[in-house]
Amino acid sequence: MAGLALALALLATPALAQSLPHHSDPTAREVLPSLNAVPAIRFLTTADFPPFNFRDAGGELIGFNIDLAKRICAEVNVACTIQAWPWEQAANALADNQGDALIAGLAMSGETGEQFDFSATYLALPGRFVTRAADIGTFDANSLAGRTVAVRTGSTHETFLTRYLPEATIVRFDSEIDALVALREGGADVFFGDAMRASFWLNENLSCCGFAGEPYFRPQLFGEGLAVAVPAGNDAVRHAIDWALIKLQDNGALDELYLRWFPVGFY
Known part of the structure; x- marks a missing residue:
């Protein structure tokens, strides 16, 4: 509950002006797959990691990652679902085809790389x-x-x-x-x-x-930062996410989300 109270308090605090770094390579623009290849993106997340993904007082799933997932789907113009799983089950659920992408801070490591591919980094942790x-x-x-x-x-x-x-x-x-x-x-x-x-x-x-x-x-x-995990070989979804991240970087949406959820910016 303390983490939830802190995350909600952050929302009421004015953002501090700062320069935000870009993590994706703007020259590596992926070609957007046809919508037939990606008719929808089923995002998996958790509900225990404020301010990234957690439930508010009314039980609604909110947070930086939740807003980002919705923005990604809007950029690609596909249907979007977001389902919360317990952390210890989330990666297995993705591997079992319960979803198309996991946006919950799964670490990029040799072990996770055997099962999953990762999008471009959307938030580095300095x-x-x-x-x-x-x-x-x-x-x-x-x-x-x-x-x-x-x-x-x-x-x-x-x-x-x-x-x-x-x-x-x-x-x-x-x-x-x-x-x-x-x-x-x-x-x-x-x-x-x-x-x-x-x-x-x-x-x-x-x-x-x-x-x-x-x-x-x-x-x-300090790690590669935060990225979206997809089942290994699911290039259509990964390419769509990478394409959306570049668009969100270009149009300022990533900066907007960062300033909203991290009033005391860490860059």
Whole structure:
């Protein structure tokens, strides 16, 4: 319920102006398959991942992924259904032809790649630094000697710090929330971690802290980002989704959805 309350609170918060990166290659425009090949797209998702896919107080399925699925179908001009499954069953349901596409944050890995193909990335998940508000303007990631950086222990963000910024003094915590609270309360000078999750925390702590410096896109460490999964070999649906994503990027719809669902932007 706490996650649901936070996601609903985000909707009431004004979006912060920012530059949004584009993740798909605009030169790799897929040819839209004929509508006979894709008469409809049956999207599968889950209902437990706000603000991407969850149920509101009235039980309606809403979220960034839900809006994106509807926009994709509208661009391709095909019928669209969206059905929620428990997370532990969703991938199997796609593999069993219970749907045509899964839009629920399934990780792109060697294991999932054996069963599924993936669309272009529609939302990358960078790592970012967070500092106290007074330090945002003077923050320099290249001048971390003698400064303490809070990070979740065992995370890829810890790996990034030890590999690329070894002069920083790392302070490890069991969770990213613990690390962010330590920053707020003076137990560390800087936080580094997943920008999306940090943005949720910042939505309730803007008077204290904010993002500093630039986002770090490191797919080999932080993952490829979010993409739509389709059964391996279902090129007609995958091509249609990729074509729609480029159109939604070109007409500003992806930016509009991002700003709606992520008022404290993480780019």
